[in-house]
Structures are given as C-alpha cells and as structure tokens.
Amino acid sequence: MNVSHLCGTVFEELYTETPLMSQAFVKEDDAQWLHDIDPTMNALINYLTRENNGVRVYEKRVYLHPKANKEVHEMSNGLAYFIDDNGKWDIVW
Numbered sequence: 113m114n115v116s117h118l119c120g121t122v123f124e125e126l127y128t129e130t131p132l133m134s135q136a137f138v139k140e141d142d143a144q145w146l147h148d149i150d151p152t153m154n155a156l157i158n159y160l161t162r163e164n165n166g167v168r169v170y171e172k173r174v175y176l177h178p179k180a181n182k183e184v185h186e187m188s189n190g191l192a193y194f195i196d197d198n199g200k201w202d203i204v205w
Contacts (some may be wrong), residue, residue, distance in 0.1 A: 126127070127192075141174065144159065146193075146201050147202070149201060151199050153185065156185070156201055157171070160187060166191060169188050170187070171187055171188075172186045177204070182195070183195070192204040193197075
C-alpha cells in the first residue's frame with residue numbers, strides 16, 4: 113500500500129467521522145475588544161502590541177483634550193486613546 117493512499121484514507125476517515133462544530137461556538141485566541149481591557153496604560157500597551165502582531169506599541173505623548181477635559185494618549189500606532197466616562201478605553205476620532 114502506498115503512503116499517500118494511506119494518508120488520504122486516514123484523513124477521509126477522520127474527516128467523515130468527526131462532527132463539524134459551528135464557527136459560532138469557537139473562541140479564537142481569547143480575542144478581546146478595546147473596551148474589555150483594564151483602564152491602565154500597561155493593559156493598553158499589551159493589548160495594542162497583541163493587535164499589532166507582537167510589534168511593540170508605545171506611548172508617544174500625553175495631553176489633555178481641551179473640550180472633553182480627558183487625558184489623551186497618542187500611541188505609536190498612529191491612534192489616540194482615552195478613558196471614557198464609563199472607565200473604558202476608547203479611540204479619539
């Protein structure tokens with residue numbers, strides 16, 4: 113018996129005998145949303161670094177938003193973030 117035939121047969125048996133699970137029930141990599149992380153600078157940096165495929169994201173500058181009177185953190189990924197009134201991170205648009 114040829115090896116490629118054997119591998120194909122094993123794959124076919126596994127594939128047909130294993131029930132397929134709906135993607136709706138599969139959790140991928142403990143995915144998080146920005147609003148799910150703790151309202152700390154360390155949590156933001158870790159989250160943004162994960163979202164940036166492991167390339168470190170750092171804080172470039174911090175300033176007070178003149179109208180909202182919120183501390184804004186401008187990051188190396190080109191976006192600025194602040195903590196909203198609910199204590200959740202958000203993006204300055």
